[in-house]
Amino acid sequence: MTADLSTPLAAAVRSALDAREGGAEIDVTAADLVLDRPRNREHGDWASNVAMRLAKRVGTNPRELATDIAERLAQDPGIARAEVAGPGFINITLDVASAGELARTIVEAGDAYGRGDALQGRRINLEFVSANPTGPLHMGGVRWAAVGDSLARVLEAAGADVTREYYFNDHGAQIDRFARSLLAAYLGEPTPEDGYGGAYIGEIAAQVAANTSEDLAALDRDAQQEVFRHDGVELMFGEIKAKLHEFGVDFDVFFHEDTVHTSGAVSRAIERLRDEGHVFEADGATWLRTTTFGDDKDRVIVRSDGEPTYMSGDIGYYLDKRERGFEENLIMLGADHHGYIGRMMAMVAAFGDEPNVNLQLLIGQMVNLVRDGEPVRMSKRAGNIVTLDDLVEAVGVDAGRYALVRSSVNTTLDIDLDLLASRTNDNPVYSVQYAHARTRAVDRNAATAGVDRSTFDPSLLDHETEAALLGALREYPRVVAQAAELREPHRVARFLEELAGLYNRWYDARRVIPRADEEVADVHRTRLQLNDAAGQVLRNGLGLLGVHAPERM
Structure with missing residues (x-):
């Protein structure tokens, strides 16, 4: 409908300009002809500030130019009224038949109505959820599952080519704690002081023991722990993927953290940044000079013992995405990741890319479930967290997804389970x-x-x-x-x-x-x-x- 209205508006503008001295030389672009919906319905169906945008170029008063354009526009048979307001806004009211034609347009367009091409040709990598495979999805990850999947659908509706990606972190201290917790459950020992609790740990441990081809009793403790690490992570991650699928969320790419190291992406990234003059050695470690680009301190990327830091994985992973052809990379992070913004944007600038364009970080706030006016504190299965299963069991997939998406991610979200279950x-x-x-x-x-x-x-x-x-x-x-x-x-x-x-x-x-x-x-x-x-x-x-x-x- 805006396209239909832009045609008579453009004709009226052109006619009004051509009638003025020098007006024929002025180019009118699509940006000049933007139409907006008035906040107050009494002001019409559409509003345009085209006269205010062009008046200075033609050397006239905006309201005078707006009046001229409105008079010409009102002659179009599809327009009931075109009136000037304020310093030069043009309020446009369609006639009844013209407005009503929209119903037929929508029916004929069907599923395509609302879809556009504003992002046509743009390849976007959208990374979301990316929860560590050490337990069931907690509500922070569940919020990102609903919001991330909906955002992907919205971006696609605007014409973008979207790849949904899950960064599978199967490396590091959290995985060590998970493996130790599984082994302790299998051996009947108390949960390690820094380990994971909850009934699911015993369930996963029992499945590993039942399914493994290894003779666990014949292995020493380190070998047993490695079995529980490998098989336990696979089982937990398989459950996460299955639960997300039931929640209507699927991914195109599951990217394993180890890949950035084994593929050479980390080494290539470090060398590229070194060639750009942004990598230096100090105290036996390798550093990225991020302070050049606004970070509060420089970042170690390889420790003095030769071990890469988490930051090295970040630079390798970012380079890998760029090498896969993604001009825009969106990463959805939890509320505890605000401190990552400065260093990550500095990294992007060090590569010669544009912060907040080639890399965009979305930070989400926490989710609280409420029942009978009181917070829901504990999961039956996970013990110390509230999970995706808890939400779906309480209100179902549709209500759960809708409740998680309907508020800005910048706000902490309280979900009233009693309200969502009501009809x-x-x-x-x-x-x-x-x-x-x-x-x-x-x-x-x-x-x-x-x-x-x-x-x-x-x-x-x-x-x-x-x-x-x-x-x-x-x-x-x-x-x-x-x-x-x-x-x-x-x-x-x-x-x-x-x-x-x-x-x-x-x-x-x-x-x-x-x-x-x-x-x-x-x-x-x-x-x-x-x-x-x-x-x-x-x-x-x-x-x-x-x-x-x-x-x-």
Whole structure:
């Protein structure tokens, strides 16, 4: 619809400029013709600041130019009014038929409505979850699973080529603690002081012992621990992948941490940075001079004993992604990783890349589950953490995913399990899913009543609830594009909640099914297609969040 409106707007602007001395020499670009939705519906369907952008170039007053453009624009048969406001804004109101045509546009576009090409040609590597395989997924990782998968869908809807990647950390001190904990459980010993507790440790240990081909009793303790390290990590990671799949989250790439070392990516990265003059030796160690690029201190990348640091893995992994052709690399990190931002962006700059473009870090805050007004503290299985299983068991996949996505990741999230389990409009996922189910019920009832789609007369969609509903439906592509640009999928969820409310108000005010004493008329056939359009947009939006759009509830 913005494309349709841009054409008459461009013609009116061109005409107004050509009528002024020197105006014919002024180029008008797409950036000059941007259309926005007014916050107040009384100000029209669309607004443009084109006169304010061009007035200085043509040497005239913005309001005077806006008045000239508005007068020419109002002559278009699809526009009811074009009015000037403030210092030179042009508020545009479409005529009823023009506005109503959107319903047919949406129905014809189907699943494609809302999808665009703003990110066409951009390859994006999106790394999220990446939890260590030392236990079930806790709520921080679960939030990233829901948000990351939804963000990938939103980016794809904007035209991007997205690779979902999981960084599989199967190396380091945490894995050592996990292996020691499994071995202790197998031997009937107390959990090591720095080990992992919870019933799952005993379960994994028992599975390793039952499945291994090794004669554990014949091995010394170190060899036993290695068996539990290798097999235990595989079992735990297999469970994580299976639980994520059940949650509707799958990955294209599982990248093993060891790969950055065995592939030579770390060595190549260090040498490249050395050639750039950013690597130096001091105190027997190898350092990356990140202070050149704003970090608070330089970083050791190889210790004096020759062991690489975690930072060396970061530079190797980043180089590996760039060598795989990813211009944009998004990494979603937990709330405890704020300190990583400075060093990681300094690393990007040291490679000659652009911080916050070639590498983008999204930091998420914590999630708290609440039941009966009290925090849910412990998992039945994990012991000291609340897990993905706990959430799904309490409210199901759809409600769990929706609740995790609908708020900005910059805020700590409290999820009320009692509310999410309720079947009321106070429950946001229920209200959106119910609105969709209602559109499908209207469709079924219309078929029974003989209301078909043989006629569509958009001029009949003249009620204020129809104008409001069409206005929201028109917004959907912009919401998706903005969610992709800002990396904020929660914008889609909040839009759907508003749309569900507007649809319900229209449903209460206007009938698709004629009353018993009425004949089926064109107005019923037309409203049925508006109902179809609302259902399509609700379905498309829920799909971007990985949430089902039910036929019945």
